Amino acid sequence: xxxxxxxxxxxxxxxxxxxxxxxxxxxxxxxxxxxxxxxxxxxxxxxxxxxxxxxxxxxxxxxxxxxxxxxxxxxxxxxxxxxxxxxxxxxxxxxxxxxxxxxxxxxxxxxxxxxxxxxxxxxxxxxxxxxxxxxxxxxxxxxxxxxxxxxxxxxxxxxxxxxxxxxxxxxxxxxxxxxxxxxxxxxxxxxxxxxxxxxxxxxxxxxxxxxxxxxxxxxxxxxxxxxxxxxxxxxxxxxxxxxxxxxxxxxxxxxxxxxxxxxxxxxxxxxxxxxxxxxxxxxxxxxxxxxxxxxxxxxxxxxxxxxxxxxxxxxxxxxxxxxxxxxxxxxxxxxxxxxxxxxxxxxxxxxxxxxxxxxxxxxxxxxxxxxxxxxxxxxxxxxxxxxxxxxxxxxxxxxxxxxxxxxxxxxxxxxxxxxxxxxxxxxxxxxxx
Amino acid sequence: xxxxxxxxxxxxxxxxxxxxxxxxxxxxxxxxxxxxxxxxxxxxxxxxxxxxxxxxxxxxxxxxxxxxxxxxxxxxxxxxxxxxxxxxxxxxxxxxxxxxxxxxxxxxxxxxxxxxxxxxxxxxxxxxxxxxxxxxxxxxxxxxxxxxxxxxxxxxxxxxxxxxxxxxxxxxxxxxx
Amino acid sequence: xxxxxxxxxxxxxxxxxxxxxxxxxxxxxxxxxxxxxxxxxxxxxxxxxxxxxxxxxxxxxxxxxxxxxxxxxxxxxxxxxxxxxxxxxxxxxxxxxxxxxxxxxxxxxxxxxxxxxxxxxxxxxxxxxxxxxxxxxxxxxxxxxxxxxxxxxxxxxxxxxxxxxxxxxxxxxxxxxxxxxxxxxxxxxxxxxxxxxxxxxxxxxxxxxxxxxxxxxxxxxxxxxxxxxxxxxxxxxxxxxxxxxxxxxxxxxxxxxxxxxxxxxxxxxxxxxxxxxxxxxxxxxxxxxxxxxxxxxxxxxxxxx
Ligand code: NA
Ligand code: NA
Numbered sequence: 001x002x003x004x005x006x007x008x009x010x011x012x013x014x015x016x017x018x019x020x021x022x023x024x025x026x027x028x029x030x031x032x033x034x035x036x037x038x039x040x041x042x043x044x045x046x047x048x049x050x051x052x053x054x055x056x057x058x059x060x061x062x063x064x065x066x067x068x069x070x071x072x073x074x075x076x077x078x079x080x081x082x083x084x085x086x087x088x089x090x091x092x093x094x095x096x097x098x099x100x101x102x103x104x105x106x107x108x109x110x111x112x113x114x115x116x117x118x119x120x121x122x123x124x125x126x127x128x129x130x131x132x133x134x135x136x137x138x139x140x141x142x143x144x145x146x147x148x149x150x151x152x153x154x155x156x157x158x159x160x161x162x163x164x165x166x167x168x169x170x171x172x173x174x175x176x177x178x179x180x181x182x183x184x185x186x187x188x189x190x191x192x193x194x195x196x197x198x199x200x201x202x203x204x205x206x207x208x209x210x211x212x213x214x215x216x217x218x219x220x221x222x223x224x225x226x227x228x229x230x231x232x233x234x235x236x237x238x239x240x241x242x243x244x245x246x247x248x249x250x251x252x253x254x255x256x257x258x259x260x261x262x263x264x265x266x267x268x269x270x271x272x273x274x275x276x277x278x279x280x281x282x283x284x285x286x287x288x289x290x291x292x293x294x295x296x297x298x299x300x301x302x303x304x305x306x307x308x309x310x311x312x313x314x315x316x317x318x319x320x321x322x323x324x325x326x327x328x329x330x331x332x333x334x335x336x337x338x339x340x341x342x343x344x345x346x347x348x349x350x351x352x353x354x355x356x357x358x359x360x361x362x363x364x365x366x367x368x369x370x371x372x373x374x375x376x377x378x379x380x381x382x383x384x385x386x387x388x389x390x391x392x393x394x395x396x397x398x399x400x401x402x403x404x405x406x407x408x409x410x411x412x413x414x415x416x417x418x419x420x421x422x423x424x425x426x427x428x429x430x431x432x433x
Numbered sequence: 434x435x436x437x438x439x440x441x442x443x444x445x446x447x448x449x450x451x452x453x454x455x456x457x458x459x460x461x462x463x464x465x466x467x468x469x470x471x472x473x474x475x476x477x478x479x480x481x482x483x484x485x486x487x488x489x490x491x492x493x494x495x496x497x498x499x500x501x502x503x504x505x506x507x508x509x510x511x512x513x514x515x516x517x518x519x520x521x522x523x524x525x526x527x528x529x530x531x532x533x534x535x536x537x538x539x540x541x542x543x544x545x546x547x548x549x550x551x552x553x554x555x556x557x558x559x560x561x562x563x564x565x566x567x568x569x570x571x572x573x574x575x576x577x578x579x580x581x582x583x584x585x586x587x588x589x590x591x592x593x594x595x596x597x598x599x600x601x602x603x604x605x606x607x608x609x610x
Numbered sequence: 611x612x613x614x615x616x617x618x619x620x621x622x623x624x625x626x627x628x629x630x631x632x633x634x635x636x637x638x639x640x641x642x643x644x645x646x647x648x649x650x651x652x653x654x655x656x657x658x659x660x661x662x663x664x665x666x667x668x669x670x671x672x673x674x675x676x677x678x679x680x681x682x683x684x685x686x687x688x689x690x691x692x693x694x695x696x697x698x699x700x701x702x703x704x705x706x707x708x709x710x711x712x713x714x715x716x717x718x719x720x721x722x723x724x725x726x727x728x729x730x731x732x733x734x735x736x737x738x739x740x741x742x743x744x745x746x747x748x749x750x751x752x753x754x755x756x757x758x759x760x761x762x763x764x765x766x767x768x769x770x771x772x773x774x775x776x777x778x779x780x781x782x783x784x785x786x787x788x789x790x791x792x793x794x795x796x797x798x799x800x801x802x803x804x805x806x807x808x809x810x811x812x813x814x815x816x817x818x819x820x821x822x823x824x825x826x827x828x829x830x831x832x833x834x835x836x837x838x839x840x841x842x843x844x845x846x847x848x849x850x851x852x853x854x855x856x857x858x859x860x861x862x863x864x865x866x867x868x869x870x871x872x873x874x875x876x877x878x879x880x881x882x883x884x885x886x887x888x889x890x891x892x893x894x895x896x897x898x899x900x901x902x903x904x905x906x907x908x909x910x911x912x913x914x915x
Contacts, residue, residue, distance in 0.1 A: 027537055046547075048669050049544060050548045054545070054548060058570065163776045167799065172804050173801070245786065276458045283495070346654055397509075560659055
């Protein structure tokens with residue numbers, strides 16, 4: 001335990017130190033991985049870093065990331081996002097929270113298409129940040145709703161992380177997917193509810209939306225929504241119609257976006273090139289952080305930190321409820337420094353037998369875990385949605401983390417809810433038989 | 434920098450980063466193209482497995498884009514502390530950052546190159562239906578990291594000689610000088 | 611006292627991992643803790659396909675690989691991947707013994723030693739409707755995973771669709787595929803009962819996993835320790851075959867418990883698989899080197915005995 005403690009502290013200090021200094025996030029994670037492995041293991045560090053980075057960089061599941069980011073760039077450069085907000089404004093503009101709900105709803109829809117949290121956040125954010133800013137919504141609320149709702153990419157199926165958990169825990173992936181639906185919807189309600197309450201309490205901070213619009217105009221406004229609804233139907237339809245796999249569907253989104261952009265007459269060589277180059281930079285930044293995070297994970301795996309910590313929790317002989325809480329705190333701490341999938345892979349061999357022995361349903365625990373990993377996406381210093389929002393808004397990470405804090409708390413509320421009412425998770429799978 | 438050769442060197446290096454950036458963008462399009470072909474083939478009843486090819490395009494798009502992304506200031510970092518520092522101290526910290534980056538990425542570049550040579554030596558071939566020798570996609574991976582290392586060292590040297598960071602444009606807050 | 615790191619690609623519940631655990635326990639006990647092996651299963655340290663290179667380059671000392679993953683590197687790896695080549699565990703054992711000297715030399719040249727083999731349980735079809743004759747396979751949307759299984763699927767009249775493992779559940783849900791070709795082990799791994807009702811066992815395609823050791827690491831061990839490792843490796847091979855049989859049966863039971871119908875493949879399907887296997891073997895022989903062909907000949911000769 002001594003060595004584990006020293007290694008854990010070194011990890012925390014180095015990551016925080018390098019990041020605070022202003023070292024680029026990806027470079028910092030790599031450098032810390034190198035130092036950790038060199039200092040605490042006898043493994044051949046350089047060659048492991050290179051091969052780990054390579055292996056983490058060409059996965060099939062990751063290929064949808066640049067495509068969805070590109071789709072967002074194309075749509076941002078067409079008039080689609082403006083039209084979408086114009087169409088929605090007469091309908092939701094006067095609700096408490098106004099167009100902020102579009103972030104929650106948009107992320108919910110995007111989460112049903114994409115399997116990752118960064119993709120969900122980046123795609124919707126690219127379209128909504130400039131629009132909401134133009135309409136005078138407080139930036140902090142825009143950022144918070146996006147960073148928070150983006151995490152639903154993990155909970156609402158499809159979800160890469162559920163597949164990883166399903167294989168490790170030998171649980172049905174189909175069942176996990178189904179189990180995520182109701183908690184996902186509950187989360188949308190929680191987020192939207194919070195947005196509404198906040199805006200009622202802070203009327204001054206919210207922009208004045210136009211006064212009551214007549215129904216006729218409302219209906220006319222729907223026309224501006226048609227392109228975005230059409231695109232969503234095209235992409236979701238291609239998945240659920242069995243035409244394309246979820247990963248492939250990203251390319252349908254890009255093709256659809258290009259066609260729409262053509263129809264809007266905003267597709268020029270210059271806008272195509274700018275959109276593509278911008279997508280390349282964003283996806284390069286995110287993908288390289290993902291790769292670097294794998295290098296840090298492998299270093300930490302060689303040091304054996306997560307497994308030792310989980311094993312230590314196992315020695316405490318806790319009651320199921322306390323065990324869940326302690327594991328939850330442990331995962332949240334790991335989640336400040338490590339990337340979600342690695343946390344599951346590195347702790348599952350020790351954690352899952354403990355959970356099984358405590359008589360906890362493994363599908364339920366999978367959702368419990370996914371919600372914790374969602375929360376980890378918005379905790380500093382290492383939180384993918386924070387990085388995505390920083391790149392979209394140029395705000396500093398602490399501002400973003402503070403903006404996302406209420407949503408972190410709401411995720412914990414959801415955890416409490418599924419502990420109190422396990423049927424939120426298990427209801428639908430039970431219906432499956 | 435003051436030597437006469439510097440502007441030419443500057444242009445060559447900038448051209449290199451930008452060219453690799455455009456290449457990365459081309460590979461991003463390549464991901465889409467391979468997937469379109471895969472969908473089309475499946476509906477025509479032809480078995481074409483693009484999962485590996487798309488993955489290799491992704492790796493090329495990521496790594497070849499590193500240097501260009503770096504100079505555009507698009508690699509995220511936390512400038513909260515540095516922004517509050519006085520100018521001299523900030524310059525010093527910025528140079529330290531470039532030093533950390535040059536060392537880590539330079540070291541990585543060395544081992545990434547070794548990985549390519551090892552794959553050549555071992556005759557490693559991808560397991561999928563297309564059977565692509567691993568050194569080919571790995572060459573793009575290594576080249577991208579080498580260029581990134583070069584860009585970091587480039588900035589390190591320039592800043593030591595008094596230039597402003599090339600990547601400052603994208604940082605959260607513009608430096609007020 | 612020596613510490614080794616070992617990587618493998620299957621979860622703790624898989625019999626492959628359990629067999630490795632028993633191997634490690636036996637080695638540690640017999641060497642009096644002289645050699646300690648730290649197993650990192652389930653892709654947690656190194657991804658399955660990258661384990662060979664990791665052992666070869668000395669990143670880790672030991673690892674378990676799936677030999678048929680390397681079929682693109684040498685034809686020998688494809689031999690046990692041909693349907694109909696070994697139709698039961700006995701034949702799979704004979705094939706392993708025929709391949710062993712070749713593998714020893716080949717891996718030896720590349721700085722590795724193979725100390726143990728384990729066979730996969732045979733494979734079969736996962737479908738909605740029972741398969742009573744060859745006609746029932748026609749026009750199935752069958753998920754396959756390699757060149758050989760692609761040919762098998764197509765020659766049986768099905769539509770062969772290659773998909774990464776991770777896309778399987780969604781592909782079932784959206785009707786992109788409606789059948790799988792795999793073992794009872796993998797069938798329970800993906801919880802096939804969520805999608806299909808019938809498992810039709812054919813008994814064929816016992817691919818092999820192998821435990822590789824980095825040769826430098828092996829040579830660096832004291833001689834008595836090294837002998838124990840090799841001896842326990844051989845025991846793990848024998849045990850692996852038994853565990854594979856037991857796991858095959860046990861996994862079939864799991865499928866049954868979840869309400870699936872278990873059936874043996876009808877005669878005409880088996881005959882057709884053998885025909886396709888013969889055709890694929892011809893193709894294999896055309897591509898194989900003389901040494902690889904010799905392996906096949908010696909296997910055939912051993913079967914005759
Ligand atoms: Na999702
Ligand atoms: Na975090």
